[in-house]
Amino acid sequence: xxxxxxxxxxxxxxxxxxxxxxxxxxxxxxxxxxxxxxxxxxxxxxxxxxxxxxxxxxxxxxxxxxxxxxxxxxxxxxxxxxxxxxxxxxxxxxxxxxxxxxxxxxxxxxxxxxxxxxxxxxxxxxxxxxxxxxxxxxxxxxxxxxxxxxxxxxxxxxxxxxxxxxxxxxxxxxxxxxxxxxxxxxxxxxxxxxxxxxxxxxxxxxxxxxxxxxxxxxxxxxxxxxxxxxxxxxxxxxxxxxxxxxxxxxxxxxxxxxxxxxxxxxxxxxx
DNA sequence: ATGCGGACCTGTTAGC
DNA sequence: TGCTAACAGGTCCGCA
Numbered sequence: 001x002x003x004x005x006x007x008x009x010x011x012x013x014x015x016x017x018x019x020x021x022x023x024x025x026x027x028x029x030x031x032x033x034x035x036x037x038x039x040x041x042x043x044x045x046x047x048x049x050x051x052x053x054x055x056x057x058x059x060x061x062x063x064x065x066x067x068x069x070x071x072x073x074x075x076x077x078x079x080x081x082x083x084x085x086x087x088x089x090x091x092x093x094x095x096x097x098x099x100x101x102x103x104x105x106x107x108x109x110x111x112x113x114x115x116x117x118x119x120x121x122x123x124x125x126x127x128x129x130x131x132x133x134x135x136x137x138x139x140x141x142x143x144x145x146x147x148x149x150x151x152x153x154x155x156x157x158x159x160x161x162x163x164x165x166x167x168x169x170x171x172x173x174x175x176x177x178x179x180x181x182x183x184x185x186x187x188x189x190x191x192x193x194x195x196x197x198x199x200x201x202x203x204x205x206x207x208x209x210x211x212x213x214x215x216x217x218x219x220x221x222x223x224x225x226x227x228x229x230x231x232x233x234x235x236x237x238x239x240x241x242x243x244x245x246x247x248x249x250x251x252x253x254x255x256x257x258x259x260x261x262x263x264x265x266x267x268x269x270x271x
Numbered sequence: 272a273t274g275c276g277g278a279c280c281t282g283t284t285a286g287c
Numbered sequence: 288t289g290c291t292a293a294c295a296g297g298t299c300c301g302c303a
Contacts, residue, residue, distance in 0.1 A: 058297075072297080074296090076282085110279085152273090216296095260275095260276075261295095
């Protein structure tokens with residue numbers, strides 16, 4: 001479900017409820033997520049105060065005095081703030097109960113998400129250490145993409161979805177950014193000019209910023225931590241619009257499969 | 272080093 | 288209406 005804008009929306013929504021709150025209790029109803037939730041999670045968190053909330057790629061990092069809780073929402077995860085007394089529903093796997101009486105509740109029907117804890121600098125954690133730059137920083141640029149892509153024959157869409165190249169660009173925004181940049185998703189990453197990568201880097205930043213501004217994209221069921229959907233869906237040009245006309249030229253948008261994921265593009269506007 | 276398919280799950284929708 | 292198959296916002300892992 002969530003790409004970078006949805007994770008960012010979630011972080012912004014939960015942060016005010018969590019900062020400087022002491023964790024009173026931790027309830028784990030289902031520990032089988034992508035990786036098992038550590039059996040000693042509660043002992044790491046109970047009595048600790050949440051000092052900061054950060055996002056790295058699609059990972060949400062809750063910093064306590066003694067370590068960092070690492071949360072990934074996978075394909076279908078969401079975090080909500082609710083009253084501790086609110087009845088848990090079917091896929092509500094974890095509750096982090098706060099002194100305020102509220103609780104941070106993780107729901108994840110498909111269980112591709114993760115909840116882990118580390119005492120180390122989270123940047124050195126196995127899952128985070130090889131991540132590429134954040135797309136909304138100056139470090140991420142057309143020049144960077146150009147350099148990284150030399151001699152790569154992988155399709156450019158898969159290239160920009162590789163978290164070692166750049167974090168946070170998932171299946172929706174990859175299609176959207178390539179559309180904005182006018183680049184065919186199947187083109188080999190190594191055969192794209194510096195100038196076109198300049199356009200692509202700008203398009204990625206533009207589409208992610210716009211999506212964050214709209215509170216993310218709600219296709220099926222994404223909602224922010226307050227339960228409100230994201231409104232970026234209305235601004236999607238190609239994603240999930242197979243057979244609809246291209247907004248620019250009117251020809252039918254095409255849907256193909258790349259790396260077992262759907263890609264949407266306009267064969268006339270994207271070359 | 273790179274590339275590919277499979278794996279992990281449940282829910283929803285499309286098709287017969 | 289009901290059964291089945293395909294598909295869904297992610298990404299790690301093992302094997303060629």
